[in-house]
Amino acid sequence: MNTKHIDARRLLCPMPVIRTQDAVADMQPGEQLVITCTDPGALKDIPAWCRINGHRVVETRQEGDDIIITVEVGA
C-alpha cells in the first residue's frame, strides 16, 4: 500500500491542513499520508478536518518538537 509523506514543519495553521487536504486530493482510499508539522494547532485541526471529510487519523505522535500525524484516506 502506498504511503505518502509531507513536511509541514514551521507552517502555522491552517497551512498544515491545506497541505493535508491538497495531498489527500491526489490519493486513493486506503492509502496513508504522514504529515510532519510543528504547530500544535494541527493536533486539533487535522483530526477535525479528517472527521468532516471522512478520513481517519491512524496515529499521532510527538518526536521532540515534531508532531507526526498519520491519516488513512477514506472512501
Add this chain to the structure above:
Amino acid sequence: MSTQRKAVALISGGLDSMLAARVIMDQGIHVEGINFFTGFCVEGHTHAIRKKDRAKPKRNNALWVAEQLGIKLHIIDVIEEYKDVLINPKHGYGQNMNPCLDCKCFMVHKAVEWIRAHDFDFIITGEVMGQRPMSQRRDTMPVVARESGADDLLLRPLCAKHLPPTLPEREGWVDREKLLDFHGRNRKPQMALARQLGIEDYAQPAGGCCFLTDRAYSDKLVDLWQARGEREYQLDDIMLLKVGRHIRPNPRFKLIIGREEGENRFLEGYRKQYVSLCPTSHKGPLVLLDGWPEEADLELAARITARYSQGRDAEQVTVAVRQGDGEERELTVAPMPPGEIPADWHV
C-alpha cells in the same frame, strides 16, 4: 424527481455564516463550506507561537463550525492572489488596512469559480445588511454581487428579504418566505435564531475576521512598505508582523525582538534568512534584523538587543551577531538606556 440542489457557503467561523448555512440546509439543499486563507486570518497563528498558549491550542473555528453543521469544508490558499486585493483595492481601505469591499468581491468571485468547477448551483454568505461599515451596506451589497460575477447566484439568507429575489428563490429551490430580514448592528436576532436552531456554542463576534482590521498590525504593514519603498510582501513578512516587538531606528532596518520563549523559538526558524542577534553574556531575546543594515547599524542593534536582555543594567553585554550564512562574531556593547530609544522607533 427534482434535482438535489447544491450550495457552497462562505464559512468564516463566526455565527452569521453558520446560521446562513444552517437555514439553507434546513430547506433540503446540499451545502458544503469554503474558507479562504489570505495569510491575515486571525485563526490560529499567534496562539501557536506564544509559549503559554502552545499547551492549549485554539480550535480553528471554520473547521469547528463545519463539524457542528455536519458539512464538508474546503480551505483554499489564496495567499498569492490576495496580494493584489490588498495592494490595489479599487474601493480603498476601511478604518485600517482592511480592504473589506474588494476582499468580499474577491472571495465571492473565488466561490463562483469553485461552484463552476464543482458543479454547484449557488453561493451563500452570512452577510447582514448594515452590519459592517464597508462591505455590508445597502449600496455595497449589490457591488459584491456584480463585481464578483456571482450576480443572482449569490444568496444572503440572513437578509434576503431586504434584497431582490435571487435565482434560487425565483426558481423555487429555496423558499424566500423562510429566509430572514436581519438588518443593522444589533445581534439579538442572530442569537435568538441560534437558540431556536439549538446552536448554543459559537465564536463570539469579533471586530473583524482578519488582522488587517487591527490598528497596530496595520501600522506595522504600512511601516514595512514605507521602508522598502514598495508595496509588496511575502508570507514570511506578514507572519513576522504578528510576532515580537518591532523597533525601527532608520529606514535601512528594523529589529524584531522576541518577547518570550515561544516567540524566540519561532524567530529561530528564520535565522538562515535574516541577520540575527542574541546576547551571550546574559540571558536575552533572539532578535532578527529585517532590511539592509550597514556595519554601523549592527552596533546600534546590539545595544538595543542588550537593553532587552537580563544584562540591561550591566555595564557591558556581549551579543553574538550571526549572518544568514552562519558566519558569527561577537560585539561587546553598553546596553542602550530605555530613555534613549525614541518613542517613534517603536513601530
